[in-house]
Amino acid sequence: MFTVKVENRIISYCQNLVNSHNFGKRFTANGTKQQQLTGIIGQSVVMSFFNLPLPTGQSGCDNGTDLIVNNKTIDVKTMGRTTHVKPHYTNNFLKLQDYFPTDVYIFCSYHKTAKKLTVCGWISKTELIKNRQFFPKGSTRIRSNNTTFKTFADLFEIDNCFLNSVATIQDLKEQLYAYTY
Template identity: 45%
Template sequence: MIDCKVTGEQIKYAEDLVNRCNFGRRGRGDGNREQQFVGVLGQTVVADLLNLERPKGGEGFDGGYDVKINDKKVDIKTMGRTVPMQEHYVHNFVGYQVGYDVDYLIFCSFNKTNNILTVCGYISKSDFLKKADFYEEGAIRTRDNGTNFKTKAPLYEICQKDLHPINRIEDIFNGIR
């Protein structure tokens, strides 16, 4: 995993973009403003790390992917947390997005208490669908700390340990092919 200190400029960029554009366009499971901010922030930081174009918004449906790496369509998924990422944690993927034309998923975690974005790992969409657990909308999910929540949408979960590891930026370019 790669930890990145998020800059004030990156936060302001993501906040401004979310304030100007509604990134929830599916009609269901769109995420509130905070969730949209975390997602756009993850896209912004990863784009900066990879020297790719930042998200712009306002251009209509993006086709379900955020960036292209080695001519592969990649969706960057970021969850907000208040603690550092751990191997036994899971990453969520809203089931309404499963039909989008995407080749790979990169999963990130944004620690809101210290403004650290962790680029956690990547996986091909086909391997993701084989390894992830699926939960119907309304299922009760219990976290490992004993708290629980009711899913608001169909939900896929994949454990951190099931992702391809990222220890250097080159791992992304070498692995996504």
């Protein structure tokens, strides 16, 4: 895992983007504006690692493709948190996004008060399917601090320990280029 400070210019850009576009155009579980903002911030920061232009929202639903590396589609999944990520944490993934033709997932956590993004790691779709756990809508989930929440949609979880570990931006890029080549 590695953590980067999110630049204020990216946060402002993403806030304006979410205020002018509705990124929740699925039939259900569209996420709040705050959840959409978290996702766009994570996507934008990762895209900046690859010197790609930031998302514009013009194309609507991206069908699980935030960026493409060597013809492999990559989806950046970002959870909002108010704590720093720990190795035993898990990442959530909505089942209704499972049909997207995504090859690789990068899982991130955005610390909303510290304005930092932690890249937890990446995983191929094949490995994600092998190692995830399913929880139907309405399941009660218990966090590591013993607080609970009910799932608002069918949900998969993947623990950080199943992700390919990355230590730096360069490490992430090298691993993805090697995997997708």
